[in-house]
Amino acid sequence: AQSVTQPDIHITVSEGASLELRCNYSYGATPYLFWYVQSPGQGLQLLLKYFSGDTLVQGIKGFEAEFKRSQSSFNLRKPSVHWSDAAEYFCAVVTGGGNKLTFGTGTQLKVEL
Amino acid sequence: NAGVMQNPRHLVRRRGQEARLRCSPMKGHSHVYWYRQLPEEGLKFMVYLQKENIIDESGMPKERFSAEFPKEGPSILRIQQVVRGDSAAYFCASSPTGRTDTQYFGPGTRLTVL
Secondary structure: OOEEEOOOOEEEEEOOOOEEEOOEEEOOOOOOEEEEEEOOOOOEEEEEEEOOOOOEEEOHHHOEEEEEHHHOEEEEEEOOOOHHHOEEEEEEEEEOOOOEEEEOOOEEEEEEO | OOOOEEEOOEEEEOOOOOEEEEEEOOOOOOEEEEEEEOOOOOEEEEEEEEOOEEEEOOOOOOOOEEEEOOOOOOEEEEEOOOOHHHOEEEEEEEEOOOOOOOOEEOOOEEEEEO
16 A cells, blocks of 8 residues: 655754755555645645656755655755755655545644744 | 635534534635645645536545535535544635646645534
């Protein structure tokens, strides 16, 4: 079965430091991958997505992610974190013929000032 | 262009009552998805609908839960005879087509069962 693993439940970084959130997927075919961010009490906002082509994907708010097929990974990165980035981040893969998302359990990001 | 709208944002029900959650997709989107987020967990797919059709309900509990997306009006997720375990955030998403489109999420309805 398809699955998404986010090994880090909580991550704390200092403002201005770099960030990498890990995501590993298990899927037989070429995956369609997403990163979403959820602020407390809010819905999910799409940060970026990978369907095909260039394996380094740029998103909103200065985020990027790199698809590595050999490692089954799609890690999210940001060179310099801002306090407003504190939120929960979800990695997801499209499964079921392209009409449902399978989510990881999320990584809660805390930013220290 | 308004985003996905859900109402109510917060819903409190007593055990045994019915809960009705509404979702209006983005303009031009005819595909709707419902997800449930239990406390301290990620989102789990429940059901995928097009207008007047249920396409995939593989994530729906077998009893008490139903969903519809009528020709006119919002999509409705209905939970009958709610139990405490139904307390969760329910998110609706929409997309223009049912293929590998980006799904855009609403703000969610937070259901609390007393």
